Amino acid sequence: MSSQQKFHDDETLAAYVNGLKSHDIATIGESLAENVKFVTSVKTMGKPAILEFLTALYAGFPDWSYDHDDPVQEGDGSYSILWRQGGTHQATLELPGFATVAATGKKVVIPEQRFFYRIGSEGLTEIRPDPIPGGAPGGIFEQIGVNRPPL
Numbered sequence: 001m002s003s004q005q006k007f008h009d010d011e012t013l014a015a016y017v018n019g020l021k022s023h024d025i026a027t028i029g030e031s032l033a034e035n036v037k038f039v040t041s042v043k044t045m046g047k048p049a050i051l052e053f054l055t056a057l058y059a060g061f062p063d064w065s066y067d068h069d070d071p072v073q074e075g076d077g078s079y080s081i082l083w084r085q086g087g088t089h090q091a092t093l094e095l096p097g098f099a100t101v102a103a104t105g106k107k108v109v110i111p112e113q114r115f116f117y118r119i120g121s122e123g124l125t126e127i128r129p130d131p132i133p134g135g136a137p138g139g140i141f142e143q144i145g146v147n148r149p150p151l
Contacts, residue, residue, distance in 0.1 A: 009119045013071055013079055016117075016124055021066050023058040025051055033122035040133045042138065050127075052096055053137065060093035060101070061108070071117075078126075079117045085110045085136065089144045102144060108143040110136045125127075 019027035029051055038045040057103035064087035069080045086109040093101040113135040
């Protein structure tokens, strides 16, 4: 990988991480390629669905917070970040196409979870959380009592 590509990757990933931590949907959106895929064991989401999910998450969990280790460049050229995240379900969680969940007041703590990222010339092209028990995004729904997490 050229130093120019590495700089682009670092800037893209930093913008995405900073957007998450500040709940800045516009910054997150700018860091995502138009054809980005968020891949879970249950569903694959494109850019509009990713942004809708995060908008709903931050509305339902206004104190949602992130802590993380430094990014690691993997041997295949992707990056990974070990995340710690959680918040309190203080308001209605409304995701298009899914049942609305009224505020439960429950505190959600996602176990440490590694997310993997692929970056192209237009931004992040793939986000893939390590599928661990209780991990995001499904663990969010499980911890507030949704029996069949939609993601």
